Amino acid sequence: MSRSGPQSLPxxxxxxxxxxxxxxxxxxxxxxxxxxxxxxxxxxxxVLEAAIExxxxxxxxxxxxxxxxxxxxxxxxxxxxxxxxxxxxPANFKRxxxxxxxxxxxxxxxxxxxxxxxxxxxxxxxxxx
Amino acid sequence: xxxxxxxxxxxxxxxxxxxxxxxxxxVKLRGDRELRGKLHAYDxxxxxxxxxxxxxxxxxxxxxETYEEIVRVDKRTIPFLFVxxxxxxxxSPPLRTS
Amino acid sequence: MLFFSYFKExxxxxxxxxxxxxxxxxxxLHSVDQYLNIKLENTKVVNEAKYPHMLSVKNCFIRGSVVRxxxxxxxxxxxxxxxxxxxxxxxxx
Numbered sequence: 001m002s003r004s005g006p007q008s009l010p011x012x013x014x015x016x017x018x019x020x021x022x023x024x025x026x027x028x029x030x031x032x033x034x035x036x037x038x039x040x041x042x043x044x045x046x047v048l049e050a051a052i053e054x055x056x057x058x059x060x061x062x063x064x065x066x067x068x069x070x071x072x073x074x075x076x077x078x079x080x081x082x083x084x085x086x087x088x089x090p091a092n093f094k095r096x097x098x099x100x101x102x103x104x105x106x107x108x109x110x111x112x113x114x115x116x117x118x119x120x121x122x123x124x125x126x127x128x129x
Numbered sequence: 130x131x132x133x134x135x136x137x138x139x140x141x142x143x144x145x146x147x148x149x150x151x152x153x154x155x156v157k158l159r160g161d162r163e164l165r166g167k168l169h170a171y172d173x174x175x176x177x178x179x180x181x182x183x184x185x186x187x188x189x190x191x192x193x194e195t196y197e198e199i200v201r202v203d204k205r206t207i208p209f210l211f212v213x214x215x216x217x218x219x220x221s222p223p224l225r226t227s
Numbered sequence: 228m229l230f231f232s233y234f235k236e237x238x239x240x241x242x243x244x245x246x247x248x249x250x251x252x253x254x255x256l257h258s259v260d261q262y263l264n265i266k267l268e269n270t271k272v273v274n275e276a277k278y279p280h281m282l283s284v285k286n287c288f289i290r291g292s293v294v295r296x297x298x299x300x301x302x303x304x305x306x307x308x309x310x311x312x313x314x315x316x317x318x319x320x
Contacts, residue, residue: 014257014260024281024283024284026280028248028293032280044264044288044290076290076293077248077250077289078288078289078293079287079288080270080281080286080287080288081284081286081287083283083285086282086285087283088280090279090282093279118196119198123198147317150313150314151306160247160295169309169310170229170230170309170310170312171313176230176263178230207296209298209301210296210298211230211298211299212295212296213295216247
């Protein structure tokens with residue numbers, strides 16, 4: 001099915017053009033997966049080969065190898081073709097190791113949790129008053 | 130069915146929306162968003178095309194120092210807008226205001 | 228099928244697609260299908276600094292279900308034609 005023309009497959013506005021290309025898949029939870037598109041269907045379920053998850057925190061990033069991935073269509077936000085002539089990230093971004101990126105992720109998450117818990121306490125305090 | 134007869138009958142909720150075609154309507158959306166605009170098209174999913182749209186987004190921001198809640202309403206205008214039906218909470222027919 | 232037909236008329240025009248996750252992308256409408264999945268070409272993210280991972284993306288497929296709005300060209304389709312098509316759709320559906 002995958003080699004036939006875009007009109008032959010109902011739905012999935014011509015992902016056929018993107019087969020065997022390096023793509024960025026953005027998921028509904030914000031995760032970013034990069035890999036080579038090997039197959040898809042009318043639900044936008046996709047098969048990615050040599051997939052990696054790209055984690056970006058501030059100006060540091062890390063690519064974590066995932067292997068062969070099948071992504072369920074309903075979790076897909078967008079599928080972008082990566083222009084191989086262009087830099088994938090700004091030049092000042094620094095690549096770090098897995099441990100470092102996990103730490104940065106945790107710090108970012110803790111900061112947002114602190115803010116929401118302070119807000120909650122403040123609201124309780126004001127309600128009590 | 131004659132066109133004149135069919136135009137004025139209201140048998141189901143969407144018939145009310147049909148009567149609002151080319152009129153300014155109010156649309157409440159998920160995510161504390163509201164739209165006011167002229168209804169140019171809709172379908173059974175409540176997908177719509179609106180013209181001369183004013184969008185209002187209500188945001189609650191937290192002051193970094195006092196942790197006080199600050200309610201802000203952001204407004205913008207969009208000349209011609211398609212709205213996906215799955216975000217629609219309610220549609221209210223022709224506005225008396227505006 | 229009203230909006231599917233409508234968007235097919237707009238192929239080649241510039242639109243701005245705003246997603247439910249607040250990402251907004253401007254690009255030339257390349258194709259659309261009956262789920263209102265869309266493909267944009269020559270894309271530009273509206274708030275680029277916030278989305279560095281989109282830097283090298285120039286063509287993209289957007290799943291219809293994640294779309295909040297699509298800002299349309301004003302000269303796209305005659306509104307009278309749109310009204311008539313909507314009435315026909317209301318009758319049929």
